[in-house]
Amino acid sequence: MNGDRPIKTFKAGGVRVSVFQNEQQTEGRTYPVYRAVLERTYQAQDGSWKSTNGYGGYDLAKALVVLQKAFDFIVSTDHDQNPSMSMSAPPGSPESRGAGQVQEERIGE
Numbered sequence: 001m002n003g004d005r006p007i008k009t010f011k012a013g014g015v016r017v018s019v020f021q022n023e024q025q026t027e028g029r030t031y032p033v034y035r036a037v038l039e040r041t042y043q044a045q046d047g048s049w050k051s052t053n054g055y056g057g058y059d060l061a062k063a064l065v066v067l068q069k070a071f072d073f074i075v076s077t078d079h080d081q082n083p084s085m086s087m088s089a090p091p092g093s094p095e096s097r098g099a100g101q102v103q104e105e106r107i108g109e
């Protein structure tokens with residue numbers, strides 16, 4: 001199980017999405033389940049770095065870019081692990097409707 005560390009991170013400026021992978025067992029089969037966490041970092045007036053889940057106009061555009069990259073990564077990774085399934089979450093799970101070192105990809109920098 002690799003749920004403590006992201007398997008891939010995409011960044012655009014201060015906006016970052018990290019992709020995590022866990023495993024779920026259903027009916028004797030193990031399925032990878034992916035989760036993406038979006039955040040924006042900024043430097044506070046006192047010089048410390050903070051993170052938030054609030055986004056301004058330009059940050060929303062960056063969020064769209066990194067979220068699309070994360071989605072593409074999840075779909076391609078999921079397909080590589082389970083070629084016969086479009087998304088490998090167990091049937092009936094919320095995920096069905098819709099590891100290694102951390103890899104980070106910077107976009108537009």
